[in-house]
Amino acid sequence: MDIATLLGIFGGLALIVGSIAIGSPLSSFINLPGIFIVFGGTIAATLIMQKLPIVLGSLKIAANAFFDRSEHPKQLIVQIIDLSGKARKGGLLALENVKIKNAFLARGVMMVVDGIDPAEITNTLKIEIDSLLQRHETGHRVFKFMGATSPAMGMIGTLIGLVQMLRSLNDPASIGPAMAVALLTTFYGAVLAFLIFNPIAEKLEDRTRDEEILLHIIVSGIDGITRGTNQSILEDKLISFLSPKSRNKK
DSSP states (O other), X not given: OOHHHHHHHHHHHHHHHHHHHHHSOGGGGOOHHHHIIIIIHHHHHHHHHXXXXXXXXXXXXXXXXXXXXXXXXXXXXXXXXHHHHHHXXXXXXXXXXXXXXXXXXXXXXXXHHTTOOHHHHHHHHHHHHHHHHHHHHHHHHHHHHHHHHHHHXXXXXXXXXXXXHHHTTTOXXXXXXXXXXXXXXXXXHHHIIIIIIHHHHHHHHHHHHHHHHHHHHHHHHHHHHHHTOOHHHHHHHHHTTSOHHHHTOO
C-alpha cells in the first residue's frame, strides 16, 4: 500500500471539505447538473478517445498508484547472482527446478534452461519489455487525457450556467441556481484534474520507470548467466543500473 498516495488524495479532499465547512454548508457545493456535466462529460470524452477495454484496463493500471508491488532492485540482484552461482557450479540445467517468484525472471531462466541462444533470449525479453511499456503508456495517456478534459468540461458547465443565468435575468429566483452551475462545474473540474487524474498519471509514470529498471536488470542478469559471467563482474554490472543512493540500500 502506497501511503503517500492515500494521504495526498484524502488529505487534499479533507482540506477542501474542511475549508468549505468553515464558511458554508457542504450542501451548497453539491450540484447534480454540474456533477453530470463534469464527471459524465469526462468519462464520455475518454470513451471517445479510447476503446472501452483500454479504458477499463487503465483503471486496473491505476491500482499501481495505490499499491507498490515491485521488488527492491537489490533483492532482485541478489537473487540473480545466486542463480548465476548455481549455474556456474551445476550447469544451466541446475536452474530447472529453482523456484522463482518473479514471472519475468522465471521466463528468462526457462529459456536459458531450454538452451536458447543468448542473443535470442535477450531479444525476446526486450520485446516483452517494449510491449509492457506500450501498454502502460496507453494507461498513462488515458489519465492525462482525463486530467486535461475535466477542467474543459468544467468550463463547458460554466458556459451553460452563464447562458442560463443571462436568459433568466428577469427572474431573480433562477439566477442563483444558474450561477451555482457556472461556478461549481469549474470547481469540480479543477479538483478532479489537479488532485486526482494528473497526480495519478505522474505516479504511474514513476512506477513504470521503476519497473523498467527492474526488467532491464533481469535481462542483463539472464545474459550474464547464459554467458557464464563472473559473479562479481555481473553484480557490478547490475548494480550500475541503480542510483548511488539506492546502491547502499538493502
